[in-house]
Amino acid sequence: MKKELEHFQVGRAYGGSQAWYHDRWMRMGGCAAVTACDCAIYFDLYKGTHLYPYGLVHIQKREYLRFGIEMRPYLRPRWSGIDTLEIFMDGFGGFLSDRGVSAGMEPLHGERPFADAADALRAQIDGGLPVPCLILRHQNPAFRDYDWHWFLLNGYDVLNDRLLVKAVTYGG
16 A cells, blocks of 8 residues: 655755755754745645745745745754754644644654554545654664654555655755
8 A cells, every 4th residue: 555645846856955045054953944844835735724925836946945934933943953743843833823724733752652653654644644753863774864853754655564654855
């Protein structure tokens, strides 16, 4: 079984990237803000919200960068990073609330059993919603690009009873 949500291009890129920012803090620690920006644009395109203040037909990099700066006060980069799900949910929830959108977000912490995470991920994506994800430290070297990093999961595949995920990544 396979499921992948639609996504969008910013210029020729698949979603946004923190590597585009000239601001040192956004380049180093803007992955949570970029993840929130991509969520907001996704909600506009596929859920009918009005969060992104620019055109959605051909999303331009310069407008996306401006949007990231608008998101920054809600998820500002800091030395400790946006290192808890609660900080992300409070910040992104504040952004949504300021724009008249109510959203119920529930954290799924890494201490929970894998089966719980797999079920929640499938339910969220099957419901048409991407999943913001944070990996602080991972033991598997294959995940080194995701160490201390926020990103979106927007698809999965089940192969031989193993859940595989599709991630929208951000340069960092």
